[in-house]
Amino acid sequence: MDIFSIFTLCGGLAFFLYGITIMSSGLEKIAGGRLERILRQMTANPIKALIFGAGITAAVQSSSAVTVMLVGLVNSGIMKLSQAIGVIMGSNIGTTITAWILSLSGIQSTNFFVRLLKPDSFSPIMALVGVIMIMVAKSNKRKSVGSILIGFAILMFGMKVMSDSMSPLAGMPEFQQTLLMFNNPVFGVFIGAIVTAIIQSSAASIGILQALSMVGGMTYGMAVPIIMGQNIGTCISAVLSCLSGVSTAAKRVAAVHVIFNLLGTVILLSGYFAVYSVTKFALHNANISPFGIAVVHSIFNIVATIVLFPFVNLLEKIAIATVPDRKIKGESVLLDDRLLLAPSFAIAECYRQSVKMAEMVEFNFINSTKMLKSYHKKRAEQISSNEAKIDMYEDKLNSFLIKLSAKELTEEDNARISQLMLAIGDYERMGDHATYILKIAEKLKDSEKKLSQLAVEELKVIVHAVSEIFLMSFEAYKTDNIALAQEVEPLEAVIKRMIRKVKNRHIQRLKDGLCTPDVSFLFSDLLNDMRRIAAHCGNIATSVIQLYDSTIEKHEYNHRNKDEDMLFVSKYENFKSRYSVSKKKQEEKV
Numbered sequence: 001m002d003i004f005s006i007f008t009l010c011g012g013l014a015f016f017l018y019g020i021t022i023m024s025s026g027l028e029k030i031a032g033g034r035l036e037r038i039l040r041q042m043t044a045n046p047i048k049a050l051i052f053g054a055g056i057t058a059a060v061q062s063s064s065a066v067t068v069m070l071v072g073l074v075n076s077g078i079m080k081l082s083q084a085i086g087v088i089m090g091s092n093i094g095t096t097i098t099a100w101i102l103s104l105s106g107i108q109s110t111n112f113f114v115r116l117l118k119p120d121s122f123s124p125i126m127a128l129v130g131v132i133m134i135m136v137a138k139s140n141k142r143k144s145v146g147s148i149l150i151g152f153a154i155l156m157f158g159m160k161v162m163s164d165s166m167s168p169l170a171g172m173p174e175f176q177q178t179l180l181m182f183n184n185p186v187f188g189v190f191i192g193a194i195v196t197a198i199i200q201s202s203a204a205s206i207g208i209l210q211a212l213s214m215v216g217g218m219t220y221g222m223a224v225p226i227i228m229g230q231n232i233g234t235c236i237s238a239v240l241s242c243l244s245g246v247s248t249a250a251k252r253v254a255a256v257h258v259i260f261n262l263l264g265t266v267i268l269l270s271g272y273f274a275v276y277s278v279t280k281f282a283l284h285n286a287n288i289s290p291f292g293i294a295v296v297h298s299i300f301n302i303v304a305t306i307v308l309f310p311f312v313n314l315l316e317k318i319a320i321a322t323v324p325d326r327k328i329k330g331e332s333v334l335l336d337d338r339l340l341l342a343p344s345f346a347i348a349e350c351y352r353q354s355v356k357m358a359e360m361v362e363f364n365f366i367n368s369t370k371m372l373k374s375y376h377k378k379r380a381e382q383i384s385s386n387e388a389k390i391d392m393y394e395d396k397l398n399s400f401l402i403k404l405s406a407k408e409l410t411e412e413d414n415a416r417i418s419q420l421m422l423a424i425g426d427y428e429r430m431g432d433h434a435t436y437i438l439k440i441a442e443k444l445k446d447s448e449k450k451l452s453q454l455a456v457e458e459l460k461v462i463v464h465a466v467s468e469i470f471l472m473s474f475e476a477y478k479t480d481n482i483a484l485a486q487e488v489e490p491l492e493a494v495i496k497r498m499i500r501k502v503k504n505r506h507i508q509r510l511k512d513g514l515c516t517p518d519v520s521f522l523f524s525d526l527l528n529d530m531r532r533i534a535a536h537c538g539n540i541a542t543s544v545i546q547l548y549d550s551t552i553e554k555h556e557y558n559h560r561n562k563d564e565d566m567l568f569v570s571k572y573e574n575f576k577s578r579y580s581v582s583k584k585k586q587e588e589k590v
Helices: 003-031 034-042 046-060 063-075 081-094 096-106 119-136 140-171 173-183 185-199 202-213 220-233 236-241 248-279 290-322 337-341 343-371 377-405 411-446 453-479 488-511 517-548 554-558 566-578 583-589
Strands: none
Touching: 003 140, 003 202, 046 063, 046 081, 046 290, 063 081, 063 236, 063 248, 063 337, 081 096, 081 248, 081 290, 096 140, 096 202, 096 290, 119 140, 140 202, 173 185, 173 220, 185 202, 185 220, 185 248, 202 220, 202 290, 220 248, 220 290, 236 248, 248 290, 337 343, 337 377, 343 377, 343 411, 343 453, 377 411, 411 517, 453 488, 453 517, 488 517, 488 566
C-alpha cells in the first residue's frame, strides 16, 4: 500500500467523520427540546430508559456523544446513576444503526432495482436535494433535513473512498499475512479497542472494518473479536470527559460504560469460541461482508444487553465499588459543559434551571412582604441565603448561555436563548427588590415609628396585586401560556395607576403631618420596589409572547395605542374593579 493510498484512506475517513457530524447536527436540531422532555418521562423506568438510549443514539448517530452527555447530566445532578445505566445499555443498541446504513455499500447485484439500494446510486441525488433544500427552504426544519441528506451523502462518499483506497490490498501477500494475526481473538479485541479509542468513533471504526471486508480475506472468526473490541474502545470518550474535576457519580457513569462493554465482551466472546470449539461451525472461517459485520455488531450489543439488563443494580454496585466516594473540591456544578454537545437539550435544561431560580425569587418576594407585618429571623436568614443562590444562578446560567449561543442553532433555539437571558436578568433584579423589602421590614421592626393605618391599607392592596402579577407571569413563563401572558400587561397598568395615586396621597399626608419623614422614605422605597417588580413581570410576559411571534417588537408593543385594544381594555377594567385604593373604601375601613 503506497503513500498515496494511505493519504486517500485518511481523506476518506475525514469525509466519513465530517458526514456523521453534519448528520447528527441536523438530526439533533429536528429533535430539539423534545429530547429533554422525553428524557424526564422515560428514565424513571429502566426499560423505558433503555428504549430512550437506543432512540437518542440512533438520532444523533454517536454513542460516545450520548455517554459524554450522560456524564454531564449526572455531574449536574439532573440525572441519577441508576437512570443513566439503562440509557447506556440502550445507546449500545442504537449505535448499530450506523453499521446497517454502511452495509448498503456492500450490495453487489446486476439487478437494476437492487442496485438502486446501493449508496453510489442514490447518494448524489440526496446531496443535490439537500443543497436545494438548504438554499431554497425558509423553514429551519427543512434546512436541517437538507443537512441530514448532505451529511449522509458525504458519509457514504467517505466510505467509498476508504474502500477504494483499500482495494489494492487484495493482491498483496503482506496483507494476507497480516490478516492471519487476527486469528488470535485477544489481538483482534486489542486492535478494535485501540483503533476506536484513537479516532473516538465506533461508527468510523465499524466503517473502516466494513471497507476492509470488501477487500476480501476477512472472516467471521477475525471480525467478531474486533467488533467486540470496538465497543470497548468507544468508552474512551466518557473516560476522557471524567479526567477534569467531576463528581464521583459522573465518574461512575464512565465506569458503568466500561464495565458493561468489558463484561459483554468477556461473556459473549467466551461463549462464541466455546460453541465453535465444540461444533466447528463453518461460518467461523467464511468471509464476512459489510452486511455480516452489521449483523454481528447488532447481535453482540442486543445479546449483551439482554444478558446484563437483569443485573442493572449489580452494575451500579460494581461501579460504586470501582469509584469510591470522594469529595471533590470546588463549586457545585449547575450545568455541565458536556451538555453543549446537544444544544437543544442544553437549552431545555437552562430553562428548567431558570424555573428553579424563579421559584427562589417567588419564595423571597412572598416572604419578604409577609415580614412587613410580622418579622421572623429564621425566615430572614432563608431569604438572604436564597438571594446568594439567585445571584449564583444568574451568573452560571448567563455564562453557560453565552457559550451555548456560539453553537450552530436553529432560529427557535436562538429565540429561546434570548428569552432565557432576559428572564434570568429580570428574576435576578426581582430578587434584589425582595431583599430591599426585607431590609425595609427590618428597619420598621427596629424603629418606634409605624406606617399610618391608611398607608397600611393601601399597601395591602398593592401587595396583593403585585403578588398576583408575579404568580401570573411566572405561570405563563413556566408553561409558555400566551393567553395568561396577555393578562399581565393590563394588571401592570392597574398597579402603576394605584402606585401613582398612593404616592400622591402619601405626599399630602406628609404635608399634613400625618406621616414622619423617616417612615415616609421607607414607604416610598416600598412603592418603588413594588412598581419595579411589576415592571419586570411585564417584561417576562412580553418575552413569552415574543417567543411565539418574533415580529413583535417590545418597545412598539408596550407603547401601542391600548385604547384600541379591546382585549386589553376589558382585562384592565376587570383588574381595576378588583384592586382599588379609593378614599371611600379606606374611610369605611378606618
